Amino acid sequence: MNPRIPLVGPEGLDADQKRVFDAIAGSRGHVVGPFLGLLHSPELADRVQNLGAFLRYRTRLGARLSELAILVTSRAYSCQFEWFAHEKHAREAGLPDGVIEAIRVGRRPDPMLPDEAAVHDYAQELLEKRQVSDDTHARATAAFGVPGVVELTALVGYYTLLAMTLNAHRIGPPNGEAPLPVAP
Incomplete structure (x- = not known):
């Protein structure tokens, strides 16, 4: 099954997308999955990845x-x-x-x-x-x-x-x- 939206890769990014892409890659080691779609809205992607960094790696669980x-x-x-x-x-x-x-x-x-x-x-x-x-x-x-x-x-x-x-x-x-x- 093919994705319904284009997946955002490292090429052809505008400045906001590049900043968020690099932040995601820096904290997670790579950019995959949902972030390849979320990067169509860089501010949303950034907020989601910041929340995720806490929830995935820093909770009491x-x-x-x-x-x-x-x-x-x-x-x-x-x-x-x-x-x-x-x-x-x-x-x-x-x-x-x-x-x-x-x-x-x-x-x-x-x-x-x-x-x-x-x-x-x-x-x-x-x-x-x-x-x-x-x-x-x-x-x-x-x-x-x-x-x-x-x-x-x-x-x-x-x-x-x-x-x-x-x-x-x-x-x-x-x-x-x-x-x-x-x-x-």
Whole structure:
């Protein structure tokens, strides 16, 4: 499937696009996926990448739990690029293969560590029901504190923004890979 919009590359950028492109490349090492579309609006791309730099690398959740929330979000939106980009990071961060595979095929992982269950259930419920129950919220708050739950909510929202951007504009993984099966 081809993208619906031209993807912005390093050539032919105006000054604003170049500044943001270089900032993204500097903090992430490369410019891929949603940013190749978002760069059509350099100010938006810049604001999105700044928020993402915090949510991806600096929350109280740490890499393993952040990647878990990202995979749950990717699965909820059947976002091929997002899954492709983060499955490897999740493994590297220590998320067990069984947890990753269960999410990939649309099942609740079992077993999970208590902190993984708190993140999974919070993200899944928020994505499915657009809210969370008192019990789910209380378990996440007990595990991560109020600041951690606020950051978890923002992380899910941020990767929802990216998934919507990728899906709406059909920005997929390289070589047309499709690591996610059709949503259950």
